[in-house]
Amino acid sequence: MISTSWRSFWRRRQRSDDRSMTAKSSEILSVPRRRRRSGFTLIELMIVLSIIGILSAVAIPTLARLQLRASTAEAGSNLSAIRRAQGAWYAEQGSYLAAAPSPATNGGAKRQPFVDVGGDFGVLGWSPEGTVFFNYAVTSAGGAYTADASADLDDDGTPQVWGFVHPDLLGATIVGALSCAGVWDAASSSPAILDVVGPCGANHGRGVL
Numbered sequence: 447m448i449s450t451s452w453r454s455f456w457r458r459r460q461r462s463d464d465r466s467m468t469a470k471s472s473e474i475l476s477v478p479r480r481r482r483r484s485g486f487t488l489i490e491l492m493i494v495l496s497i498i499g500i501l502s503a504v505a506i507p508t509l510a511r512l513q514l515r516a517s518t519a520e521a522g523s524n525l526s527a528i529r530r531a532q533g534a535w536y537a538e539q540g541s542y543l544a545a546a547p548s549p550a551t552n553g554g555a556k557r558q559p560f561v562d563v564g565g566d567f568g569v570l571g572w573s574p575e576g577t578v579f580f581n582y583a584v585t586s587a588g589g590a591y592t593a594d595a596s597a598d599l600d601d602d603g604t605p606q607v608w609g610f611v612h613p614d615l616l617g618a619t620i621v622g623a624l625s626c627a628g629v630w631d632a633a634s635s636s637p638a639i640l641d642v643v644g645p646c647g648a649n650h651g652r653g654v655l
Contacts, residue, residue: 589614594622
């Protein structure tokens with residue numbers, strides 16, 4: 447009798463404990479989860495802004511140099527075309543054709559329409575495509591001539607000059623209307639290079655054509 451009562455009591459106790467555990471489990475499961483915070487912290491934003499600032503400090507000067515180099519390429523291309531036109535003119539006429547600075551002034555850091563002052567470039571058969579940063583001129587004397595181009599691409603008041611200087615049979619040269627006396631030679635630190643297109647000063651650009 448006692449054994450039967452004890453077993454009955456133990457079964458009831460187990461059922462009670464099971465119900466209690468089930469209830470606690472339900473309470474635990476019913477507790478709402480904390481919502482995950484969205485957005486960025488102040489530190490994260492500061493890191494991102496710092497990275498952007500570093501990239502900008504590197505990229506902006508590089509972009510400016512690339513733009514300046516692309517603008518300078520105009521002078522090299524156009525002076526090479528003038529050189530070819532002068533060669534064709536000399537083959538027919540036996541002399542080189544002078545041309546006044548055209549446009550009359552350079553456009554600084556902005557492009558401007560090409561205006562053929564005096565019309566001599568038209569007679570020569572040369573005209574640039576579209577607007578220009580540089581103005582162009584040709585000075586000739588006997589069998590020598592100098593074609594040069596000037597522009598103030600960084601708008602600092604000091605123009606850079608590119609040119610092509612062709613000597614006569616005796617080696618004599620003539621200074622261009624825009625001040626080019628020869629393409630700059632870094633080895634001799636002077637404008638001593640002839641018969642190539644290039645910058646006429648130490649700080650006027652790089653490369654020759």
